Amino acid sequence: MTEQSTAALDTALAYHRAWTNQDFDQAMTYLAEDIICQAPAGRLHGAEAFRGFMGPFVQIVTSSKLIAAFGDETTAVLMYDTDTVPVQDAPGAECLTVADGRITHMRIIFDRLPFDAARRTAVSAQPDHVQ
Amino acid sequence: MTEQSTAALDTALAYHRAWTNQDFDQAMTYLAEDIICQAPAGRLHGAEAFRGFMGPFVQIVTSSKLIAAFGDETTAVLMYDTDTVPVQDAPGAECLTVADGRITHMRIIFDRLPFDAARRTAVSAQPDHVQ
Numbered sequence: 220m221t222e223q224s225t226a227a228l229d230t231a232l233a234y235h236r237a238w239t240n241q242d243f244d245q246a247m248t249y250l251a252e253d254i255i256c257q258a259p260a261g262r263l264h265g266a267e268a269f270r271g272f273m274g275p276f277v278q279i280v281t282s283s284k285l286i287a288a289f290g291d292e293t294t295a296v297l298m299y300d301t302d303t304v305p306v307q308d309a310p311g312a313e314c315l316t317v318a319d320g321r322i323t324h325m326r327i328i329f330d331r332l333p334f335d336a337a338r339r340t341a342v343s344a345q346p347d348h349v350q
Numbered sequence: 351m352t353e354q355s356t357a358a359l360d361t362a363l364a365y366h367r368a369w370t371n372q373d374f375d376q377a378m379t380y381l382a383e384d385i386i387c388q389a390p391a392g393r394l395h396g397a398e399a400f401r402g403f404m405g406p407f408v409q410i411v412t413s414s415k416l417i418a419a420f421g422d423e424t425t426a427v428l429m430y431d432t433d434t435v436p437v438q439d440a441p442g443a444e445c446l447t448v449a450d451g452r453i454t455h456m457r458i459i460f461d462r463l464p465f466d467a468a469r470r471t472a473v474s475a476q477p478d479h480v481q
Binding site (some may be wrong): 225259287288289290291294296298311312314326328329330331332335 | 365421422429445459463466
């Protein structure tokens, strides 16, 4: 037993379990309305902007596995692997700040390159008239 | 006080401090000879393969900042931001497994897309005769 609180980790894991179980609406309940998310493509302000970023990703995830999860009272870090429709083995890492049971800040890191490559391949495979 | 050991975190932070201080040879002393590194471009086996991957990156880092660091006896997770010569704001995350004071496994996540874009821009800016 330790006296260390893991309140932020508990919230981060609840959020993670929800979206990896394809229940993105449940996942959204763990986010602060004014969440700031620093994503690879830039900074997102607010829960609806976050939904527009993360919601479509959740829909293409076919499986996921938690690699590591640590945290304390205010901060948690998760690393996980995902398989997605366009890209297999697409890991991500998140550093989450939590206040009053809600995620107020998220820094998320993943490699956009294979997604970009898959998109380019999909476009080049289209018949000419729909390019 | 807690009884939780942070041996892996201690080693991970010593490794991190060394390479962010541009002392990559010192950083290498924290790696197991048979380290396995899962990097965005694929799996690397052994310390020399790791040196070939991480050494050139260290040389282009102009500043760095630790975002989060957690760990226990065997596992640590670090998230950090770096500025590099070709790309500003290039964060990374590492999950490290440590045994006997040496890093035996590292999963590292970063976004290759801006580095790829910078490389393409550099190539297209070359005079025609050197392309």
